[in-house]
Amino acid sequence: MxxxxxxxxxxxxxxxxxxxxxxxxxxxxxxxxxxxxxxxxxxxxxxxxxxxxxxxxxxxxxxxxxxxxxxxxxxxxxxxxxxxxxxxxxxxxxxxxxxxxxxxxxxxxxxxxxxxxxxxxxxxxxxxxxxxxxxxxxxxxxxxxxxxxxxxxxxxxxxxxxxxxxxxxxxxxxxxxxxxxxxxxxxxxxxxxxxxxxxxxxxxxxxxxxxxxxxxxxxxxxxxxxxxxxxxxxAGFIGSPPMNLFAHAPGASSGQILGVRPEHFEFTSEGWPVIVDTVELLGAERLIHGNLGDETIVIRVDAQQVAPTIGQTLYVKPIAERMHWFDAHTKKRLER
Ligand SMILES: Nc1ncnc2c1ncn2[C@@H]1O[C@H](COP(=O)(O)OP(=O)(O)OP(=O)(O)O)[C@@H](O)[C@H]1O
Ligand SMILES: [Mg+2]
Structure with a gap:
């Protein structure tokens, strides 16, 4: 009712x-x-x-x-x-x-x-x-x-x-x-x-x-x-820290924006190279802030994992089923 x-x-x-x-x-x-x-x-x-x-x-x-x-x-x-x-x-x-x-x-x-x-x-x-x-x-x-x-x-x-x-x-x-x-x-x-x-x-x-x-x-x-x-x-309002939004994601056609939440990356040698900028310990978790080409990235990892050093290069890849795509012009979600 x-x-x-x-x-x-x-x-x-x-x-x-x-x-x-x-x-x-x-x-x-x-x-x-x-x-x-x-x-x-x-x-x-x-x-x-x-x-x-x-x-x-x-x-x-x-x-x-x-x-x-x-x-x-x-x-x-x-x-x-x-x-x-x-x-x-x-x-x-x-x-x-x-x-x-x-x-x-x-x-x-x-x-x-x-x-x-x-x-x-x-x-x-x-x-x-x-x-x-x-x-x-x-x-x-x-x-x-x-x-x-x-x-x-x-x-x-x-x-x-x-x-x-x-x-x-x-x-x-x-x-x-x-x-x-x-x-x-x-x-x-x-x-x-x-x-x-x-x-x-x-x-x-x-x-x-x-x-x-x-x-x-x-x-x-x-x-x-x-x-x-x-x-x-x-995507940017709900979630803390907010979802990463990449305008120049590898594999994206122009006019598309890729969104990946900080907790939805995996570490793999074929991944994107991320240069570590700062690391924050939040108790149970760690936030790794880094640069990916000219874009910034935040990755959330378990605090049990060994902390990276500043300036180190990490190789990460978004978990495929956790990727979000948006139209850069309409700003709406794309289902692909
Ligand atoms: N009495 C009023 N006269 C003119 N403009 C107003 C009046 N009351 C609110 N506004 C405007 O209307 C818009 C919406 O205001 P509202 O108070 O509903 O926002 P809100 O979402 O509750 O914000 P907050 O989270 O800051 O409380 C704002 O731009 C505000 O400046
Ligand atoms: Mg109010």
């Missing part, structure tokens, strides 16, 4: 010469209970898209639907949506309990129902013992959970998350990411989650939308996005 759909959605900011086309022909169907992550660089239109779903921005053209109801003209308060922002400002003078119940109070929900829902959400989030505290008495991660609690108590049809983890330190981010995953499994609410962190996107999502300059570059499972990137942009 489709829970959330976008039909040729456009967003223009400003008018006339100053007009900026922030979202371009966005088309997507999101299934009930699905967790879809939108990922893309800063300014590509991610927040704009969420804000249009939430009703915080007008939809310039096209339609957004929840189920079979077009929501373009529906008041934000009646869209059955809860949004968690990056800056999830809690009310500082209110307790956690009051913060979590506030939206329900405004909506006229009765006291005992509010209490039931707040306590249930607090239990799910593991913050039951914090209900009497004020936000200043909480850690960053705890505040983040209160912000999620505020969204959960509303029992919405759709959750919208706009970079909710970006204020947390690295360790807490990973922890909270896992919590969100568990929470989603437990509640099963259709979720649209925005991030510019590709690891977050790949680990959280059932399906990922990669956006670039207001457009969808690819909408598919993390596996397909990684194994069959649809465009040069996706």
């Amino acid at each position: 489709t829970a959330l759909s976008f039909r040729n959605v456009q967003k223009y900011y400003g008018r006339d010469a100053g007009r900026h086309h922030a979202v371009r022909g966005f088309e997507a169907d999101i299934s009930a209970g699905e967790l879809v992550v939108i990922v893309g660089p800063s300014g590509c239109g991610k927040s704009t898209l969420l804000r249009m779903v939430a009703g915080l921005e007008d939809i310039s053209e096209g339609q957004i639907m929840i189920g079979d109801r077009v929501i373009n003209e529906i008041d934000p308060s009646r869209r059955d949506i809860a949004m968690v922002f990056q800056n999830y400002a809690l009310y500082p003078h209110m307790t956690v309990r009051a913060n979590m119940g506030y939206a329900l109070k405004i909506a006229g929900v009765n006291k005992s129902e509010i209490q039931t829902r707040v306590e249930a959400a607090a239990q799910i989030l593991g913050i039951s013992e914090l209900l009497a505290r004020k936000p200043r008495e909480l850690s960053g991660g705890q505040r983040q959970r209160v912000a999620m609690g505020r969204a959960i108590v509303r029992q919405p049809k759709v959750f919208l998350f706009d970079e909710p983890l970006s204020n947390l330190d690295a360790k807490l981010r990973v922890h909270t990411r896992l919590e969100i995953q568990k929470l989603h499994r437990r509640l099963g609410v259709t979720t649209l989650f925005v991030t510019h962190d590709q690891v977050e996107a790949m680990t959280l999502a059932h399906r990922v939308i990669v956006m670039h300059a207001g457009e969808i570059e690819q909408f598919d499972t993390p596996e397909v996005i990684y194994n069959k990137p649809a465009s040069l942009f996706v």
Whole structure:
């Protein structure tokens, strides 16, 4: 069942010469209970898209639907949506309990129902013992959970998350990411989650939308996005370090670009000569940065392997079934 759909959605900011086309022909169907992550660089239109779903921005053209109801003209308060922002400002003078119940109070929900829902959400989030505290008495991660609690108590049809983890330190981010995953499994609410962190996107999502300059570059499972990137942009954006892209690969016809991920080379005496430039140890792995003619190359190897010396020549070859080809003009994937 489709829970959330976008039909040729456009967003223009400003008018006339100053007009900026922030979202371009966005088309997507999101299934009930699905967790879809939108990922893309800063300014590509991610927040704009969420804000249009939430009703915080007008939809310039096209339609957004929840189920079979077009929501373009529906008041934000009646869209059955809860949004968690990056800056999830809690009310500082209110307790956690009051913060979590506030939206329900405004909506006229009765006291005992509010209490039931707040306590249930607090239990799910593991913050039951914090209900009497004020936000200043909480850690960053705890505040983040209160912000999620505020969204959960509303029992919405759709959750919208706009970079909710970006204020947390690295360790807490990973922890909270896992919590969100568990929470989603437990509640099963259709979720649209925005991030510019590709690891977050790949680990959280059932399906990922990669956006670039207001457009969808690819909408598919993390596996397909990684194994069959649809465009040069996706190839370069997903994966760290990014895929090697060679404009002058041996065996390529002109106008074709060869992509090979750093982990997809083998060492063989008939391979391409790579002159080692720098070597980085990342713990379990080593990154070998080198030059291949006038192009640069990054190769990822097991750290157990003997490290090459700087200036040494290595002979490497891409693993045949792991090569990706792209059209240099259309920038799209070629199947060959
Ligand atoms: N109110 C506005 N008026 C004019 N232009 C805007 C407005 N809000 C956003 N934009 C522009 O629209 C584009 C998309 O912005 P948006 O905030 O959706 O990007 P984003 O993908 O969320 O980026 P980030 O990762 O930095 O949060 C940007 O070029 C931005 O400058
Ligand atoms: Mg944003």
